[in-house]
Amino acid sequence: MSSLYRILVGLVVLLVLFISCSVEDEATKQRTTELLTFMDEIRVINTHEHQWNPPPEFNGQKHNFYTLLAYSYLKSDLVSAGAKPLSADVINRGNLDELWDQYGQYLDYSRSTSYYSHFLKGFELLYDYPHSSFSKEGIKLLSDQIASNYALLDSWYEEAFQKTGFEVMFVDQYWNSFNVELDERYFALVFNINRLVTAASEKSTLSRNQGNRLSVFRLAREEGIRLDTLENYLRFAESQMKRFVENKAVCLKNSMAYSRSIDYEDVPFEEARQLYAKNSESLSAAEKKKIQDFMFHWILQKAPNYGLPIQIHTGYLAGWGNRLENGRVTKLNDLFLKYPDTKFVLFHGSFPWMGEYAALGKMFPNVYLDLVWLPQLSREAAVRSLDEMLDQVPYNKFFWGGDCHQIEESTGSLAFGKSVVAEVLARRIERGLLTEEVAREIAARIFRVNAVEFFRLDEKLGIQP
Numbered sequence: 001m002s003s004l005y006r007i008l009v010g011l012v013v014l015l016v017l018f019i020s021c022s023v024e025d026e027a028t029k030q031r032t033t034e035l036l037t038f039m040d041e042i043r044v045i046n047t048h049e050h051q052w053n054p055p056p057e058f059n060g061q062k063h064n065f066y067t068l069l070a071y072s073y074l075k076s077d078l079v080s081a082g083a084k085p086l087s088a089d090v091i092n093r094g095n096l097d098e099l100w101d102q103y104g105q106y107l108d109y110s111r112s113t114s115y116y117s118h119f120l121k122g123f124e125l126l127y128d129y130p131h132s133s134f135s136k137e138g139i140k141l142l143s144d145q146i147a148s149n150y151a152l153l154d155s156w157y158e159e160a161f162q163k164t165g166f167e168v169m170f171v172d173q174y175w176n177s178f179n180v181e182l183d184e185r186y187f188a189l190v191f192n193i194n195r196l197v198t199a200a201s202e203k204s205t206l207s208r209n210q211g212n213r214l215s216v217f218r219l220a221r222e223e224g225i226r227l228d229t230l231e232n233y234l235r236f237a238e239s240q241m242k243r244f245v246e247n248k249a250v251c252l253k254n255s256m257a258y259s260r261s262i263d264y265e266d267v268p269f270e271e272a273r274q275l276y277a278k279n280s281e282s283l284s285a286a287e288k289k290k291i292q293d294f295m296f297h298w299i300l301q302k303a304p305n306y307g308l309p310i311q312i313h314t315g316y317l318a319g320w321g322n323r324l325e326n327g328r329v330t331k332l333n334d335l336f337l338k339y340p341d342t343k344f345v346l347f348h349g350s351f352p353w354m355g356e357y358a359a360l361g362k363m364f365p366n367v368y369l370d371l372v373w374l375p376q377l378s379r380e381a382a383v384r385s386l387d388e389m390l391d392q393v394p395y396n397k398f399f400w401g402g403d404c405h406q407i408e409e410s411t412g413s414l415a416f417g418k419s420v421v422a423e424v425l426a427r428r429i430e431r432g433l434l435t436e437e438v439a440r441e442i443a444a445r446i447f448r449v450n451a452v453e454f455f456r457l458d459e460k461l462g463i464q465p
Helices: 002-039 065-069 074-081 088-093 096-109 114-127 136-151 153-164 194-199 203-207 216-222 230-246 269-277 285-306 329-338 354-363 379-392 407-430 436-454 457-461
Strands: 044-049 166-172 187-192 251-254 310-312 344-347 367-370
Touching (some): 002 436, 044 407, 044 436, 065 096, 074 096, 114 153, 114 407, 136 153, 153 166, 153 407, 166 407, 187 230, 194 216, 194 285, 230 285, 251 285, 269 285, 285 310, 285 329, 329 344, 329 354, 344 354, 354 367, 354 379, 379 407, 407 436, 436 457
Parallel strands (some): 251 310, 310 344
16 A cells, blocks of 8 residues: 555656646746747847858849858758758759759758758748748749849848848958948948958068959058058058048957967067068968967057957857867967957857857956857757856847848848847746846847947947947
């Protein structure tokens, strides 16, 4: 009899726990929905994008689904799964059956990834795409809609931008980094300093190629500056910083992890001057790095004078086949110590080193954290790491960006970002770690208020918190 009693008691306890967990799950879902509804009213300050409409190889072509896929993150998962890189020639021919035959199975293999899910989400929200995955017939229908929208790109972009709820996007034009002309209805200017840093180590080669409209040496010649000495190169570099400030630039950007390690040695001026004076084609890789390191330190010294924070790519590298260790965030530690007046914004959660990333945000008053791209890399990793970050870092130090080339993917990126933040905050409310009022304040700060205050958008762009 006692054994039966113990079994019954055990069953009752399990039933109570099951009911309790079910009630808690429903409460969390309800809070998540309420927070998402609140976030949908926020006019979002998107602190990092690469909007490029259209990329040159598709200019003048009839757009289709694969045109957008070619400049999405999802294309990398297709290659990771075994596909060949997307061909612009094949895409421009517009043979959707042929394209599905080449890439359909690799799209299917990627259905579990966050790259796939957030890309799909953009089409659900902007195109009312009704299916839970991409299919051959679904892509044909989407392609017809895309072709119609991109035939009237200006009106389509305005519609999608407003529907998604953006106030402004910070645009990093890495492909044309000295350009200061942007559509101010949508975009704020960012100065990507990669080319300014690397060109100093390629003087001899680049000076022979001044016909290139993107050439540092051509730009300098137009300003009447000869880049024959390091002193003159620095004079040109400062003129560019002034030009960007005059055109309302909100920050600088370093994405050099794609081509080199982000450790920057403190190289004395005299050593850098002597290296610059040499024929750059005779310099070793280590000597070229020294010139680049000197330039980046120089920029960090100057940045506070112009009120320009610097965004830095850390962690995972988009695409395929690179050196992951290049972007490890702790390599920047000495810079934070050396330049306490320079404001650093670290990108991407430094995935997969999110713990080190959060620790640096906690340790340094001049280090801020942008969640940009982290939810697309791994939604579940973003949920876990943001929960831990909020345990460590004051919430006035977070931003959000989309990091996409096209408005459709940016829309999906924002939806993913909101879902991550809402889930984390809802769970923290349930655990008694936050009130609903504080949770809403955190959401408003991540998606708007922090960026307005930190980047001084009231002063620069007339945007209020």
